[in-house]
Amino acid sequence: MSEYIIELKDIVKSYDGETNVVENINLQIKKGEFVTFLGPSGCGKTTTLRMIAGFETPSCGQILLDGKDISALPPNKRPINTVFQRYALFPHLNVEDNIAFGLKLNKLPKDEIKKKVSHVLEVVDLEGFEKRKISTLSGGQQQRIAIARAIVNEPEVLLLDEPLGALDLKMRKEMQLELKNMHEQLGITFIYVTHDQEEALTMSDKIVVIADGVIQQVGTPEDIYNEPSNAFVADFIGESNIYNGKMTGNKKVTFLGHEFDCLDDYTLGKKVDVVVRPEDIIITTPDEGQIKGVVESVIFKGMHYEIIVDHEESEIVIQTTKFYPKGQKIGMNIGPDEIHVMIPEVASNVFEGVITKNNTVEFADGEYECDVTMLYPGSHLDDKGYLITQENEKIDLTDVEVKVEVEIRDVTMSDDEDEGGTCGNIIDLIYIGDHYRYTVRTKNEEDFVVDDKDLWNENDYVSLVIPKEKIKLTLKEGGE
Amino acid sequence: MKHNSFFRRYLGIPYIIYLVLFVVMPLFVLIYYAFTGRDGSFTVKNFIGFFTQSNTLGTLFYSVVLAFTTTVVCLLVAYPVAYILATSSLKKKSVILMAFVMPMWINFTLRITALKEILTLIEHNLAFHPFINSVIGMTYDFLPFMIMPIYNVIMGIDKSLTEAAGDLGASTLQSFTKVVLPLSVPGIISGVTMVFLPSMTNYVVLDMLYNSTYIMGSLIGSYFSAYDWHNGSMISIVLLVIILLMTALTGKKDGKGDGKKKEAYV
Numbered sequence: 001m002s003e004y005i006i007e008l009k010d011i012v013k014s015y016d017g018e019t020n021v022v023e024n025i026n027l028q029i030k031k032g033e034f035v036t037f038l039g040p041s042g043c044g045k046t047t048t049l050r051m052i053a054g055f056e057t058p059s060c061g062q063i064l065l066d067g068k069d070i071s072a073l074p075p076n077k078r079p080i081n082t083v084f085q086r087y088a089l090f091p092h093l094n095v096e097d098n099i100a101f102g103l104k105l106n107k108l109p110k111d112e113i114k115k116k117v118s119h120v121l122e123v124v125d126l127e128g129f130e131k132r133k134i135s136t137l138s139g140g141q142q143q144r145i146a147i148a149r150a151i152v153n154e155p156e157v158l159l160l161d162e163p164l165g166a167l168d169l170k171m172r173k174e175m176q177l178e179l180k181n182m183h184e185q186l187g188i189t190f191i192y193v194t195h196d197q198e199e200a201l202t203m204s205d206k207i208v209v210i211a212d213g214v215i216q217q218v219g220t221p222e223d224i225y226n227e228p229s230n231a232f233v234a235d236f237i238g239e240s241n242i243y244n245g246k247m248t249g250n251k252k253v254t255f256l257g258h259e260f261d262c263l264d265d266y267t268l269g270k271k272v273d274v275v276v277r278p279e280d281i282i283i284t285t286p287d288e289g290q291i292k293g294v295v296e297s298v299i300f301k302g303m304h305y306e307i308i309v310d311h312e313e314s315e316i317v318i319q320t321t322k323f324y325p326k327g328q329k330i331g332m333n334i335g336p337d338e339i340h341v342m343i344p345e346v347a348s349n350v351f352e353g354v355i356t357k358n359n360t361v362e363f364a365d366g367e368y369e370c371d372v373t374m375l376y377p378g379s380h381l382d383d384k385g386y387l388i389t390q391e392n393e394k395i396d397l398t399d400v401e402v403k404v405e406v407e408i409r410d411v412t413m414s415d416d417e418d419e420g421g422t423c424g425n426i427i428d429l430i431y432i433g434d435h436y437r438y439t440v441r442t443k444n445e446e447d448f449v450v451d452d453k454d455l456w457n458e459n460d461y462v463s464l465v466i467p468k469e470k471i472k473l474t475l476k477e478g479g480e
Numbered sequence: 481m482k483h484n485s486f487f488r489r490y491l492g493i494p495y496i497i498y499l500v501l502f503v504v505m506p507l508f509v510l511i512y513y514a515f516t517g518r519d520g521s522f523t524v525k526n527f528i529g530f531f532t533q534s535n536t537l538g539t540l541f542y543s544v545v546l547a548f549t550t551t552v553v554c555l556l557v558a559y560p561v562a563y564i565l566a567t568s569s570l571k572k573k574s575v576i577l578m579a580f581v582m583p584m585w586i587n588f589t590l591r592i593t594a595l596k597e598i599l600t601l602i603e604h605n606l607a608f609h610p611f612i613n614s615v616i617g618m619t620y621d622f623l624p625f626m627i628m629p630i631y632n633v634i635m636g637i638d639k640s641l642t643e644a645a646g647d648l649g650a651s652t653l654q655s656f657t658k659v660v661l662p663l664s665v666p667g668i669i670s671g672v673t674m675v676f677l678p679s680m681t682n683y684v685v686l687d688m689l690y691n692s693t694y695i696m697g698s699l700i701g702s703y704f705s706a707y708d709w710h711n712g713s714m715i716s717i718v719l720l721v722i723i724l725l726m727t728a729l730t731g732k733k734d735g736k737g738d739g740k741k742k743e744a745y746v
Contacts, residue, residue: 053647054646054647055643055646055647074646075643075646075647076646076647076648076649076650076651080647081647081648082643082644082647084640084643084644085640086638086640088638088640088641088643088644089644090641090644090645090659090663091663092659092662092663101645101648101650101658102648102649105648105649105650105654106649149648150647150648153648153649
């Protein structure tokens with residue numbers, strides 16, 4: 001027996017052998033937990049769930065159930081049941097036969113099947129629906145039958161693939177609570193997939209935030225919300241203000257032009273991302289505030305007002321119950337516990353490249369002009385393009401492998417495909433105070449991080465422009 | 481708007497003329513001949529004759545057996561093909577499907593003549609196995625009509641249903657017999673209808689493959705060539721009624737399967 005009911009070990013899934021939909025997922029799930037896989041669409045959360053169910057086999061890695069490897073077992077041999085996104089009820093069978101499908105396969109006696117079916121219909125609050133045809137049920141009722149059909153088999157793990165996605169908002173809220181109650185009643189481990197962060201926060205014991213096939217953070221809803229581990233999680237879970245900052249002292253961070261006290265301690269001068277939740281900013285008079293700003297817009301949101309404040313170049317979003325008119329000058333205070341300091345994942349863009357015979361450098365599916373003389377201090381190029389070193393040695397740089405480094409701020413995007421050396425699609429964007437941070441992916445999956453003040457759209461196809469002098473080349477270690 | 485509907489009504493006129501000339505009038509002529517004797521007076525002798533003559537009844541029986549066998553063979557060949565094609569992840573499956581349907585585009589006479597030559601090579605004399613040859617000929621001819629509707633219906637079955645069956649503990653075979661097969665019944669019914677009915681009244685294939693036994697088609701032909709329009713018409717009417725009854729029967733069963741499922745024709 002293992003402490004964990006489900007364990008994922010180094011799971012990789014690739015459909016074409018090149019791009020990984022799921023990349024190296026390691027996860028442990030305790031018996032009886034309500035775990036939610038949360039992430040934007042196409043992040044690999046459903047694929048992971050399908051691997052646990054057995055509909056997909058992992059390309060690499062192991063799936064353990066109670067400590068036993070089940071990676072190679074077909075779905076019908078796993079004590080796991082699934083509630084499908086579109087319910088997948090059998091249209092040719094009535095409610096009773098749908099629910100009894102698994103029980104009949106297990107050759108249970110007829111009267112026991114009948115008892116179990118009526119009991120499970122009670123659990124999902126649809127007593128007396130046995131003989132109804134599936135096509136006569138509403139979406140919410142079909143959803144309940146799908147859940148009943150799965151739990152009647154008393155699985156050890158119940159998988160739910162965005163089960164509430166097709167329901168309207170009110171019904172969804174109701175079902176969220178009912179599912180949570182059901183989880184408490186049944187004591188079965190639930191693994192739930194959703195892209196709705198509110199749903200995840202409401203229902204889960206543990207949330208696994210996944211983006212781009214990689215686990216970003218695992219934690220309780222409170223952890224995930226209050227201590228996001230990176231800018232992506234902060235941006236994805238709830239509203240947040242994200243700024244670039246710098247450590248300027250012991251537990252002191254400077255952003256928005258002011259030095260704030262914080263609880264995190266990083267080395268002096270370190271560049272960091274700072275996250276502040278909109279409800280954590282306290283508005284005072286301009287004189288009492290750590291920073292000042294002018295209210296730019298006010299939106300009534302029912303429970304609160306959402307006001308956007310102009311502070312020099314940056315925007316600050318604040319949620320407050322008090323109304324502030326547009327144009328009013330205000331001061332703002334942020335307490336040390338409300339400032340979440342994170343080390344950015346990418347400080348600069350680093351690639352592996354090769355020098356071509358024209359003394360340009362090829363990397364990330366593109367070719368850029370560069371200054372190859374920086375590879376050897378004091379060197380220069382002769383008229384034939386050979387590099388002459390300080391010691392008058394002549395070197396042919398063709399096909400030399402190099403490390404290419406480009407600072408985030410030195411890359412600009414252009415919609416003219418021929419302007420830059422390489423092109424790619426914007427796969428992600430996050431608003432950081434006074435600018436957006438974009439991730440641009442080239443066709444062979446090299447990612448660039450780019451800062452830009454202008455708003456581009458996700459999926460825009462852009463070319464990446466880098467000035468010659470901003471491309472930093474170093475020789476790859478061992479290669480000469 | 482009013483002008484538009486006025487115009488539309490005029491557009492229908494050619495079709496009404498067509499229907500009257502080629503559907504309604506011939507039907508009345510057929511009924512007239514079926515219920516009159518050679519002297520032109522009303523009689524039910526032809527009707528009684530159909531069910532008392534061993535000649536017509538035997539032919540009807542032979543035709544039904546032949547059509548039934550053809551339909552069963554077609555179904556046995558077509559279902560696996562349709563199932564494998566519909567469920568495979570092949571990228572070019574439409575091309576393979578096309579290969580099964582393509583013979584329909586080649587001239588019918590040419591196809592049957594070619595088949596005749598091949599069968600002659602194997603059997604030397606086609607007259608020895610008229611029944612088997614007829615079944616082979618008609619299966620060859622009607623197979624696409626069985627494959628297409630079954631393929632379309634299986635294609636339309638949500639893949640998550642078989643996944644759900646597997647998830648609930650069904651083996652691959654069980655999920656086929658308990659989910660895919662029942663859900664493909666509408667396709668089977670359309671296929672059966674589209675093969676059985678033409679096989680019942682087929683005439684040309686059998687004629688070309690030297691099936692000397694009378695089938696309904698040739699029986700009608702023989703009455704008409706002997707200028708006995710009355711008995712010929714009666715046989716046609718009886719066949720028409722049988723076919724109508726069968727279509728009504730299968731159509732009813734079809735609707736029972738699932739309200740939403742509409743079987744797809746070619």
